[in-house]
Amino acid sequence: MDMIRNREEAAQLLTERLLKYKGESGVVLAIPRGGVPVAAPIAKALGMPLEVTVSKKIGHPLNPEFAIGAVSMDSVIYDHRSDVSEEYIAAEVQRIRESIQQKYNLFMGNRRHIPFKDRIVIIVDDGIATGKTLEATVKLVQKEQPRRVVVAVPVAPPEAAKRFSGLVDEFVCLLTPPFFQAVGQFYEAFSQTSDEEVMQLLQEQDNV
Known part of the structure; x- marks a missing residue:
């Protein structure tokens, strides 16, 4: 197949x-x-x-479609890269967490x-x-x-x-x-x- x-x-x-x-x-x-x-x-x-x-990917600051990591509601994984600052990662994690919490609430409702x-x-x-x-x-x-x-x-x-x-x-x-x-x-x-x-x-x- x-x-x-x-x-x-x-x-x-x-x-x-x-x-x-x-x-x-x-x-x-x-x-x-x-x-x-x-x-x-x-x-x-x-x-x-x-x-x-x-879960959502963390995109590279110069190319958001290129995944350098991912965030779930309780875990984070990312590639340590010399061209990406820790400050960028921290800000993206916070932004993405807020977004995925809203999406989770939408899908799960009161379940x-x-x-x-x-x-x-x-x-x-x-x-x-x-x-x-x-x-x-x-x-x-x-x-x-x-x-x-x-x-x-x-x-x-x-x-x-x-x-x-x-x-x-x-x-x-x-x-x-x-x-x-x-x-x-x-x-x-x-x-x-x-x-x-x-x-x-x-x-x-x-x-x-």
């Missing part, structure tokens, strides 16, 4: 690889926005609750966070590019001492796949193409996921 049709097919194929966790005490943790349409069918099939976490301690946590996204935001999420999850951390994604560059295989208990990935530029190039359909879609999918999962 060289291409994935859409996020729905990605969810179906990943579910087949994760069925061994059906009936276990666990949580499916989606990275919005694009990870939620992949994670929701997985959570439903495994009989697990669906939750979201919000209570499900503790990860002693549970299997399956972190799902629609693909990995640099992996910085996903790594911040993994560190956030690991702080809660889960029984097992699984990362499940449809596509990732080989170097990221190798790195995450060493960071978590299990790394599940459908495609690791050697010539990787962007996640979307390996989907036939890769439309943007809206905030409204995320909230609808979370609401539907609440009603399961």
Whole structure:
């Protein structure tokens, strides 16, 4: 397989690889926005609750699209670089934290966070590019001492796949193409996921 049709097919194929966790005490943790349409069918099939976490990359001051780190609500990772000051990092962390707290509140509403301690946590996204935001999420999850951390994604560059295989208990990935530029190039359909879609999918999962 060289291409994935859409996020729905990605969810179906990943579910087949994760069925061994059906009936276990666990949580499916989606990275919005694009990870939620992949994670929701997985959570439903495994009989697990669906939750979201919000992380954002720290962009280079001269090229904001180039990720030099990432921030979650409780963890920070970044590359120490001679061309980026600690003051810039500190200011970006504060700015991003305020932004992701607002986004988390929007998505989760009055839902209570499900503790990860002693549970299997399956972190799902629609693909990995640099992996910085996903790594911040993994560190956030690991702080809660889960029984097992699984990362499940449809596509990732080989170097990221190798790195995450060493960071978590299990790394599940459908495609690791050697010539990787962007996640979307390996989907036939890769439309943007809206905030409204995320909230609808979370609401539907609440009603399961």
